[in-house]
Amino acid sequence: MTTSTVDPATAPAIVPNFGDDEPTGRRLAIICSKGNLDMAYPGLILANAALGEGVETHLFFTFWGFDMITKSRMDDLKFTMLGNTATHMPQGLGGMPGMTAMATHMMRKQIAGIGVPTVPEMLEQIVASGGHLWACRMSADMMHLDESDLYDGVEAIINASDFIEKTDGAQLLFI
Amino acid sequence: MTVTTIAGRDIHVDAEGFLTEYDEWDDDLAKQLAEQIGVDLTDAHWQAIRFLREDFRAQGETPTLRRVTTVAGIPTKDLFVLFPKKPAKKMAYIAGLPKPHGCV
Numbered sequence: 001m002t003t004s005t006v007d008p009a010t011a012p013a014i015v016p017n018f019g020d021d022e023p024t025g026r027r028l029a030i031i032c033s034k035g036n037l038d039m040a041y042p043g044l045i046l047a048n049a050a051l052g053e054g055v056e057t058h059l060f061f062t063f064w065g066f067d068m069i070t071k072s073r074m075d076d077l078k079f080t081m082l083g084n085t086a087t088h089m090p091q092g093l094g095g096m097p098g099m100t101a102m103a104t105h106m107m108r109k110q111i112a113g114i115g116v117p118t119v120p121e122m123l124e125q126i127v128a129s130g131g132h133l134w135a136c137r138m139s140a141d142m143m144h145l146d147e148s149d150l151y152d153g154v155e156a157i158i159n160a161s162d163f164i165e166k167t168d169g170a171q172l173l174f175i
Numbered sequence: 176m177t178v179t180t181i182a183g184r185d186i187h188v189d190a191e192g193f194l195t196e197y198d199e200w201d202d203d204l205a206k207q208l209a210e211q212i213g214v215d216l217t218d219a220h221w222q223a224i225r226f227l228r229e230d231f232r233a234q235g236e237t238p239t240l241r242r243v244t245t246v247a248g249i250p251t252k253d254l255f256v257l258f259p260k261k262p263a264k265k266m267a268y269i270a271g272l273p274k275p276h277g278c279v
Binding site for chain 1: 244
């Protein structure tokens with residue numbers, strides 16, 4: 001039987017492993033398909049978190065998610081109680097005039113209250129962190145929009161095959 | 176609580192190696208911490224690290240990347256160059272602070 005004692009003076013220091021020596025090649029693709037205020041955030045928050053961990057991240061905005069990158073709408077996304085039982089309010093209330101505006105106002109206040117930025121600011125941060133924003137060709141055609149209508153950080157309008165090609169081997173999230 | 180030896184001193188760290196005692200940190204230790212994770216400290220690094228230290232003392236928590244950008248005015252892009260790949264965590268480590276808890 002052997003015993004060993006570790007001399008603290010010569011023991012290796014405990015240093016966090018930031019994974020610099022082991023490139024994982026991890027990539028993340030996030031498809032944003034919703035234009036509601038509450039459904040815009042999950043993709044943006046996850047993209048921001050992934051970038052902060054050194055993960056190459058691509059976002060593809062399609063259908064209603066196009067509102068998130070359309071200049072005229074991106075800062076005006078709304079939240080509705082309708083069809084959302086998680087508000088625990090009577091559904092009939094959500095359909096009354098002014099309720100969507102009120103619910104949106106309250107949600108914006110809550111989001112700002114915990115220091116989370118607006119949708120355009122989140123996009124700005126994602127681009128500054130090296131994230132890639134792509135717009136869906138079919139959505140652009142349907143809505144008669146071109147690159148001049150879109151947030152400046154969007155790299156290009158591409159079709160679905162292009163996105164699949166660009167994100168070869170990536171983990172994929174559909175929101 | 177774990178004690179490790181850095182630059183000939185006993186330093187309290189958590190399981191991952193992040194410092195747990197605010198007052199055990201000083202400039203010399205920061206240089207050693209930076210060297211251990213392959214970061215060469217320049218004035219630009221120090222600006223970020225000093226902000227982290229001051230903000231933690233005032234707010235009681237480690238600022239997130241966004242806070243360093245909006246409050247200290249250091250562009251996010253620059254932070255990714257100064258502290259590659261995982262800037263928020265690397266800054267926190269060199270500044271002798273816990274990892275940031277905030278999501279954004």
